[in-house]
Each structure stands twice: as structure tokens, then as C-alpha cells.
Amino acid sequence: EITDIATTPVKLRGMTVHPSGNFLYGMEHFSNELVGFRINQSTGELTALPKPTNSTFNVGNDLAFSPDGNFLYVGAFGGGLSVYQVQTNGALTAKPNSGVPGAVQRRWEHLLVMH
Secondary structure (H helix, E strand, O other): OOOOOOOOOOOEEEEEEOOOOOEEEEEEOOOOEEEEEEEOOOOOOEEEOOOOOOOEOOOEEEEEEOOOOOEEEEEEOOOOEEEEEEOOOOOEEEOOOOOEOOOOOOOHHHOOOOO
16 A cells, blocks of 8 residues: 655656665656655655756656666657766766767667666
8 A cells, every 4th residue: 555645846757766775866847857865764755865967958858777876877858868976875976078969769678788
């Protein structure tokens, strides 16, 4: 059974949970900003993380983690890819010059991340 314990004042899309289970990231529907939350493992409560720099996208859509969880990849609908390093506290740091122009597949399940 799912119990609604609180409502979040944001409307998210493209949500993904960090492999550790401690953080949730998504794209804010109206502002197109990348946002993150710390997940309280006991209560499920979400606490907003600071917004990273360079976090606004032209309709950012899909998010995927590197297999080790150290990097978050954000694809924009219609093209483009940005890379963020995930800090131990969940904060995201934009990797300089990581924006990759061009078409990005809409579904990330087929993306093979290599670094």
C-alpha cells in the first residue's frame, strides 16, 4: 500500500534514483531545471539538494547514471547530452565542456555508458 505522506511543490519528469538509493533526481516540468532530493531511508521523505550550475535545459528529458553511480548523464529532448559528477552528499557538479550536441535517443535503456 502506498501512503501519501507529503506533496512536493514540483512536477518532475525523467526521474531516476541513484544506485545507492539515497538520492532522487529529475527534471522540473515547468522550469526545465535539473533538481535533486535526498531520500530519508526511514520515512521516504525528500529533502531538496542545492541546484547545480548549468542545470536548465531546453526540455531536459532523460537521466541515467554511470554503472558506478559517479556520473549523471542528462539528455535533452531533440538533442544534447550533459554530464554531472555526483558528490558523496548528492550534490551535482557540472563537468566542464561536457555538453554533447546532436541527437540523443529518447530512451536511455539502450545507452551504454563508458568512461
